[in-house]
Amino acid sequence: MTSLNLRYMRTSDIAQVVSIDQQSFNPPWTARSYDYEIRESQYSHMIVLEQVENSSRLPVWQRWFGTRPTAVHRILAYGGLWNIVDEAHISTIATHPSYRGRGLGEVVLAAMVAKALHYQAAYVVLEVRVSNVTAQNLYHKYGFRIVDTKKGYYHNNGEDAYDMRLEFKDASVVRAFHERHSALRQRIPHSDHYTLAERPRN
Template sequence: MRLEDVAAVHEIERLSFQTPWPAHAFEQELKGNRLARYLVARAGERVVGFAGIWSMVDDAHVTTFGVHPDWRRQGIGRHLLLNLAELSLVIGARRMTLEVRASNHAAQALYRTFDFDIVGHRPGYYTDDGEDALIMTTPELDGPAMRGRIATERARLAG
């Protein structure tokens, strides 16, 4: 993600979430958070999705993830998640973690395709409506199961 992508990313964020990050939060992340990495997915020149992680000790924590509503269910989320997994390996993360709304079954299904499992929950995590968050994590990224999953997804999405 580049600074010039922030307006498009913020629009996707606004269309996707009840409490979107403000645009300046993305700008601050890009300019000043050395632990943060952000990716965008493009269709031509148009930004159609984005994702971000923070490198936290030996975890890659997914901080944000969104696909424009007009571009959902076309494999963009899978591509983003694959690229996050590969980036997480490059930065030395042992596993990926995230929180997801308990009611967001579509996102949970996507995360399960990359072997994320529910390992806990955070009651009242979301401040807008008090909904619980599920905590999901992957197995060891450098282990044979996840290496195999990443290779399988790379081949599937390439072909």
């Protein structure tokens, strides 16, 4: 049996996350950056969406001899949220290339927005490459709006970034988010050990 689970990122996830990151970003973050975000940064709330495959799906010989753990944890998507006073800043988000287009990026984004609401942030902000229409579509779907363009923001090629924001001051925005989130949870059932959880001590 397989299930989907949202939870805080752990240092033991870094190898899988870095592998997805290297296939998703140029330049990618380093393992050291993830370690810092998980263990040291006081503002950071890193999230993973994992697929948990329980032992009943493992080959019989593996279950009999116990040569493998009883469940396989595969990271399908991840993200990062910095919560600084009343600002929530999405620092990163990616889905494993083999699992894109199935709503999983949406699950991670919605959980980070829900976390921002939980911390009573006034808005969520992020930067996105002007060429990254896929990600912009995802953010537009959740009510983000382009509020600024940062010229030459990306050092590797001098590309501009859109500054996108989701403001919570209008109650109808929050209501629309909750409705969309609730529909998503029905479409893609998953357990959530992130949104309302305290950041674990490492």
